[in-house]
Amino acid sequence: MTTLTFDSLNPATGEIVGSHPKQTADAVHEAVGRAEQAATWWSGLSPAERRRRLLDYKAIIAQHIRELAALVHKETGKPVGDATLEIVLAITHIDWAARNAQKVLGRRKVSTGMIGLNLSATLEYLPLGVVGVIGPWNYPVFTPMGSIAYALAAGNAIVFKPSELTPGVGVRLAELFGEAVPEQPVFQTVTGLGETGAALAADPRVKKVAFTGSTATAKRVMAACAENLTPIVAECGGKDAFIVDADADLRAAADACLWGAMSNAGQTCVGVERVYVVDAVYDGFMRELSDRVSTIKAGDQYGPITMPGQLDIIKRHIDDATKAGKVVTGGPDSVRPPYVDPVIVEDVPEDSPAVREETFGPTITVRRTNDVHEALELANASAYGLAGTIFSGNSRRAMELARMMRSGMTAINSVISFAGVPSLPFGGVGDSGFGRIHGADGLREFARPKAISRQRFPMPGMNLTSFARGADEIERLISLITFLHGRRKR
Incomplete structure (x- = not known):
């Protein structure tokens, strides 16, 4: 045969x-x-x-x-x-x-x-x-x-x-x-x-x-x-969010954001797809991001789209985003099979497919937020919950935001760093899956898990798992449980 x-x-x-x-x-x-x-x-x-x-x-x-x-x-x-x-x-x-x-x-x-x-x-x-x-x-x-x-x-x-x-x-x-x-x-x-x-x-x-x-x-x-x-x-899959706080290192944030979004042609389940930036630093962050992305080109810094069928999804999302938002770089012409050049679009509506669905390409949407709490609320408003990133100069606030982010993993002042820590579990919630x-x-x-219990000696006066058990043994059990657990904490 x-x-x-x-x-x-x-x-x-x-x-x-x-x-x-x-x-x-x-x-x-x-x-x-x-x-x-x-x-x-x-x-x-x-x-x-x-x-x-x-x-x-x-x-x-x-x-x-x-x-x-x-x-x-x-x-x-x-x-x-x-x-x-x-x-x-x-x-x-x-x-x-x-x-x-x-x-x-x-x-x-x-x-x-x-x-x-x-x-x-x-x-x-x-x-x-x-x-x-x-x-x-x-x-x-x-x-x-x-x-x-x-x-x-x-x-x-x-x-x-x-x-x-x-x-x-x-x-x-x-x-x-x-x-x-x-x-x-x-x-x-x-x-x-x-x-x-x-x-x-x-x-x-x-x-x-x-x-x-x-x-x-x-x-x-x-x-x-x-x-x-x-x-x-x-x-x-994932639709991972990247949050930039008001006191973040903007150069480091822009550099990490760009790599997280564009490396491997954006074909990374824990890569950056949505970016939320606090109003106070929005313009500064976008300048840093725009300067850096101008040096990035498909075929040089990253490779082609590996799965040909994904090009249709990427193109649909780019078309949708560029019609509804403001183009920072790239656009529909960025799709030149098998490559896609970087695409960054601002002010794309949150109900857009480019924001709601996984793109799996070198594209990001960026939105200005009033504060970091609005950024977190928008980041969490997704069916996916795989990973995310927080850039902040306040370590305590960053940790609080990371804990509240609806994701299995969050990186602070770095991107995708959790994947390189073998002792950390990897996995998501919601449409991003389950298990670790x-x-x-x-x-x-x-x-x-295998649980084994072994009786070392009979419990005197309290054989509870026997039909020979008497009422006095139940009374002793009640007394013991009341002593151990019956006192209310004030």
Whole structure:
């Protein structure tokens, strides 16, 4: 039987980067079967053995960083330097997950309280088994590794379905893991289109799915998972806000805003799309932003739009924004496939698609606000809730604003900095998804809590879980509870 294939293309040139099989549901089924056996072996290793192998994997990726960056560059079009940066971040996450898994997930004693005085109690987090990871194309190493590394560290086996736009990167990540762990197929990659990912999500032997992609696709993946009550962690889109306070460092704010909005051609789920600036510094901030953006051009500082279909959405948003608002730079002519030059538009109505919907391109809308509280209110008026940024010279106020921002993550006086801190969880709320990768929460996301209680000795005069229990024992229980909990606090 002839195996159907598909090509991955360089979005900047249209050249074929590689050809990969469209793996069928049967092929996915076989991969999951191999992963089941590998999961038994992998989870049976000691935590120290898994740690050693994951650190070996980290070292191998570091040794192949130039090769991987070149492949990411070819399949996504992003500059080699940006590709290198995402691989470096992925390496730091593999390292953190490997070194902290036992401390976070290992067995530990927990308090039993007065009622359980005669008990000992332990809590630990056990592997799930096979974890399916469905990855994106915009950060084809960093983003899926946030699930893969943490799930592996937790003792699971992985079946990874990369985006059809970046299959070569996904294949290579699994091949390099095979160099570190040659004994069993603990980490496999399956390639294909949407049907391949659907088959992975629908397999009842997959005990959790980690998905990164659009909100609409996440709903379809959830529907497939629902058939088997398979839990899912979903990292979806964002419409992230950037707030500039009255006492912010305007040069630093403009520099960070521009990079957060334009790097990777704006194809960043936690990138900047909406900017709210306090009136007192609005003009100064816009001067700084305008000066800097004049030196930025697609094809030089950032690459093409990786997914051709996204160009239609970007163009629609630009057309809408430029008709309703005031153009600072760029416009409809900025769309010159496969590139989009920077677009900045002021005074776009808040109900505009350019403000409400994820654009995923190098565009931002900017709005003047009376004060920082109005800026926060506008920032929070979104169905999305992934990330955001606060620039302020007042550290206390900045922290308060960051806490009140409706997002899973907020950076203060920096942009997207939380992604580089492995101990911080990564994820959103609302239409941006649920669940967390990275950090201790990310490790626990791919494990199941196991609670064990053990009776050390019978509780004298109070056998409460027996049909031989008498009325006097209930009276003693009432007296104890009244003594412990019956006093009201004034």
